[in-house]
Amino acid sequence: MADISLNTAPQSVDSLQSSYMAQVQRRRLYGGLTLLIFVVLMVSGFNIADERNAGGFWEGLHNIGDYPADVLSEAWAKRADLPALIAKYFPALVETINIAAVSTLLGTIGGVLLSLLGTRGLAKWPRLIPLFRRISDIMRAVPEIVIALVLIFVLGGGPVPAMIAIAIHTAGALGKMFSEVAENTDIKPVEGLASTGATWSQRMLLGVLPQVAPNYVSYTLLRFEINIRASAILGFVGAGGIGYELRNAMAWGPGRFDEAGAIFILLFGTIVFFDQVSSRYRNRLTEGQGQ
């Protein structure tokens, strides 16, 4: 047997134990303080918010189910009309999905460009990296609904302003996510291509995109789901699609709740459908690489 001693202790076990215990005590103290601060902030913040709330949180809490109950009971009472209403609003749903699809496509192209130009090690103009990063910050900082409202004011209502608004936000958001993926790429293939005299676009297209494609596609599909919801919401401010119909049905109040119910079913079904399709496709991309 080898002569390896398992007991070599220049520093005594006792002193190691006490110094580690001191470290643990300090960590527990910090942990306890953090917890205390968290609880104090949450409780005091809630109290302030509750005081400023017009109706009061606790008095209003038990009414929270009233509106959904009204909608559901009326929709249930008129359930025979639902299939016809779903068929009636299906074209509006298609318009909403179209807005989401086009804006996701445009936003993705913008996001890829912004990410490659804003990633250290890949950027064409390294000095301009901060510029492209700030552009993508601004694009995702402004909410879609604000851009849409401005554009609707300028261009008038309809799907085009909604599409532009969502595309701008998508480009900013995906630019950020894409550049985080791009930062982790292996630079060696890019160097290999550079050594053959390839241009920047050729290096990105052939050296970087194949590496990042599965992640990019996965983020894009996730963004598409988000954009379906966003484009439905933009309908509320006059951008057309199913959101516009939903606002009309809901603003009418009791009497058209069956229509609101049909639209909710359509929206819910669509989001579940695309969620399932895209998660299946994303799983295949991440697991089935190289097959």
Place this chain on the structure above:
Amino acid sequence: MVAYPPLRHGGDMLQIDKLTKRFGDKIAVVTANVSIDKPTMIGIIGRSGAGKSTLLRMVNRLSDATSGTITFEGEDVTALRGAARRNWQSRCAMIFQQFNLVPRMDVVSNVLHGTLNRRSTFATMFNLYPQSDIHKAIEILDRLGIAEQASKRAEALSGGQQQRVAIARALMQDPKIILADEPIASLDPMNAQVVMQSLRTIHEEDGRMVIANLHTLDTARRYCDRVIGMRDGRIVFDGTPAQLTTGVARDIYGAGADFSEAATSTEIETLDRPEVREAEAYV
């Protein structure tokens, strides 16, 4: 260190009976039968893909057997569910090839993870390990010769040190059985020796059963009391190291006549030890 309690009954300590594991249409382990009557140090050898890891993972209940039973001191552990299964896992520690520590946590915390089965999630969340456990963890680290690393992050340690932290975590569980899945496969020869020697010492001093998957014959010969050979999911050899002739080893590895023990060796001495090359002469 720990007095070993007497067996509760006259039968075998660990009994593996017709254990089979299927992944889809691929069979990883075929009707494995092993009985172990007292704490022994056992080496399982075989080519990669022979089902060694699957067998150990089934014993620890990391994965479920397709059919067959594992009985420990008269208790059928293959049937355990929920808390009972987790309790069995705490009595049957596992060591992995890639150490499987939490890299960003310090060494003592990693060792204390050996007590998780006895602690609530709440206590774990607020790092409320009793002082006696913390002291015991550092004593175990000292026994393995890495007490000075106690407050470092696990990821800052070398491979050999990390594997000893993993052994310390296993010891913290105070288990009856220690399963080691290729414990030295990603270590250099020097560290491999330290780790195997630690496992042997634990077996001898504490009387714990050690079952180790090994990919080298000479390690199995040198440290184990009993060797089990697996090929294509079947147990094809079960005997003492002395019975493991080169002919048997060729059969286990499915190798031709050009197979020699030195080809699989990771020992430093192998290179200048001519007798290993004539491994046939071992018997």
